[in-house]
Amino acid sequence: MTIPEFAILGHPNEGKSSVLSTLAEDDSVRVSPFPGETTECRSFPVIIDGREVLRFTDTPGFQNPARVLSEMKRRSGAGENPLAEFRRFAATVPELHDDYELLGPLERGAGIIYVVDGSRPVRGVDRAEMEILRLTGKPRMAIINCKENTEEFLEEWKMEFRKNFNSNRVFNAHRATYAERILLLEALKSIDQDWQKPLSQVVAAFRKDWAARNAATVDIIAGLLTDCLSLQLSENIASERDAEKCREKLLATYSETLARKEKIAHERIRGLFKHNIFHYELPPHSVLHAELFDERTWQLLGMTKKQVMIAGGLGGAAIGAGLEMATFGHGLGLFTAVGTLAGALGALFGGESFSGKAHVMGIPLGGERVQVGPAKSIDMLFVLLNRSLLYYRHTINWAHGRRDYNKAGQAMLTAEAEQGFTGRWSAGNIKICHDFFKTVGSRSGADDKEAARFRELLTGTLQEISESE
Ligand SMILES: Nc1nc2c(ncn2[C@@H]2O[C@H](COP(=O)(O)OP(=O)(O)O)[C@@H](O)[C@H]2O)c(=O)[nH]1
Numbered sequence: 269m270t271i272p273e274f275a276i277l278g279h280p281n282e283g284k285s286s287v288l289s290t291l292a293e294d295d296s297v298r299v300s301p302f303p304g305e306t307t308e309c310r311s312f313p314v315i316i317d318g319r320e321v322l323r324f325t326d327t328p329g330f331q332n333p334a335r336v337l338s339e340m341k342r343r344s345g346a347g348e349n350p351l352a353e354f355r356r357f358a359a360t361v362p363e364l365h366d367d368y369e370l371l372g373p374l375e376r377g378a379g380i381i382y383v384v385d386g387s388r389p390v391r392g393v394d395r396a397e398m399e400i401l402r403l404t405g406k407p408r409m410a411i412i413n414c415k416e417n418t419e420e421f422l423e424e425w426k427m428e429f430r431k432n433f434n435s436n437r438v439f440n441a442h443r444a445t446y447a448e449r450i451l452l453l454e455a456l457k458s459i460d461q462d463w464q465k466p467l468s469q470v471v472a473a474f475r476k477d478w479a480a481r482n483a484a485t486v487d488i489i490a491g492l493l494t495d496c497l498s499l500q501l502s503e504n505i506a507s508e509r510d511a512e513k514c515r516e517k518l519l520a521t522y523s524e525t526l527a528r529k530e531k532i533a534h535e536r537i538r539g540l541f542k543h544n545i546f547h548y549e550l551p552p553h554s555v556l557h558a559e560l561f562d563e564r565t566w567q568l569l570g571m572t573k574k575q576v577m578i579a580g581g582l583g584g585a586a587i588g589a590g591l592e593m594a595t596f597g598h599g600l601g602l603f604t605a606v607g608t609l610a611g612a613l614g615a616l617f618g619g620e621s622f623s624g625k626a627h628v629m630g631i632p633l634g635g636e637r638v639q640v641g642p643a644k645s646i647d648m649l650f651v652l653l654n655r656s657l658l659y660y661r662h663t664i665n666w667a668h669g670r671r672d673y674n675k676a677g678q679a680m681l682t683a684e685a686e687q688g689f690t691g692r693w694s695a696g697n698i699k700i701c702h703d704f705f706k707t708v709g710s711r712s713g714a715d716d717k718e719a720a721r722f723r724e725l726l727t728g729t730l731q732e733i734s735e736s737e
Pocket residue numbers: 278279280281282283284285286287298299300301302303304329413414415416440441442443671
């Protein structure tokens with residue numbers, strides 16, 4: 269079966285390469301702020317399950333649309349093939365090199381995706397380009413990629429497109445999500461009947477592949493949680509006097525280990541979604557660092573007060589007082605209320621403050637061993653889970669064509685701060701988390717049902733995040 273090919277055509281600097289990069293999920297596509305840098309075509313295969321299912325070809329921009337149009341019109345009489353005849357003529361004309369080159373894929377049967385920057389008005393050269401594409405007689409779709417945030421000229425563009433294209437769509441190279449990519453592929457089916465079947469298969473393969481990536485993400489997140497929640501470090505001590513120092517050391521190692529595990533898990537998620545350059549930086553440091561317990565970060569990982577209550581594991585006078593002071597969702601967070609890092613750790617582990625206690629994680633210090641972990645409070649689960657979901661969401665929604673990576677952090681954090689994922693969950697879902705948490709703690713092996721329910725919940729959540737705009 270021949271693989272469907274689409275050539276991305278248009279004027280220089282309108283976002284052709286960016287659109288291609290986003291559509292093909294390929295961040296190796298060269299995007300440049302300077303027009304006219306691409307002078308040769310380059311094809312990018314879309315590979316699913318080791319098989320090429322679709323091919324997008326990047327092309328140079330039109331250089332002399334008016335001249336190309338007049339040459340083609342001259343060759344468009346009855347029985348003539350203006351595309352082939354123009355290319356035969358242009359092959360030896362140096363100043364028509366780019367125009368000759370960009371029409372090459374069409375001669376071998378590629379469909380057309382024409383990209384314009386819809387945030388500016390339609391000009392004469394655009395009309396010439398559209399007319400050229402019409403004269404080629406190839407199936408064609410127009411894409412409006414608005415570089416600036418304005419809709420002022422959209423109607424004007426659409427009017428032109430209706431005259432010259434089989435279909436047109438708004439698709440932003442920087443903001444398009446998975447859902448929008450699928451919609452665009454679906455729309456491509458309709459521009460030529462011959463492509464309906466192969467492209468239906470491509471769309472089906474895309475959906476299947478996405479589900480497989482989500483399933484792998486569920487494995488990674490559930491694995492991370494199991495690993496971190498059951499993490500336990502201990503050390504023998506010679507005397508009671510060494511306890512404090514030993515505990516501090518263990519806590520430091522504990523916190524570093526969690527951070528490392530989390531980082532590895534997130535890197536793997538990023539790989540699944542084919543990002544090689546973009547990497548979303550969560551608020552720095554590990555879940556146990558003081559920064560995480562400041563107001564903003566707590567909101568980000570927000571649960572309602574009620575959910576915390578339901579989640580349980582937060583008994584104890586210190587935390588009780590903390591809850592009274594905390595206004596979840598805004599204002600003070602639980603951990604700020606508790607005050608210190610040690611206090612926060614106490615909350616995470618056992619609902620007790622460390623200071624002045626002869627217990628660490630519920631293990632008496634009088635003995636011979638100091639132990640840190642496993643986590644005693646479900647908060648650890650929620651913190652890690654929300655961070656992973658946040659990471660997932662930023663990663664899947666970062667279009668591969670978007671290259672201003674440094675803008676990723678702050679803006680997204682602010683938008684996210686109001687939301688939180690588990691913060692919107694029903695009591696039933698929180699209970700599923702709670703049951704999973706208990707099974708991790710018990711390590712009995714008889715906990716398959718709870719784990720399966722938790723994974724099911726994760727699967728649904730990832731799907732929901734994928735499909736939301
Ligand atoms: N803000 C913004 N910039 C874009 C968008 N699409 C492309 N650009 C930028 O426009 C410039 C040209 O993009 P490129 O894809 O190389 O255009 P091409 O010459 O048509 O291939 C680059 O600096 C891109 O980062 C967009 O949707 N929004």
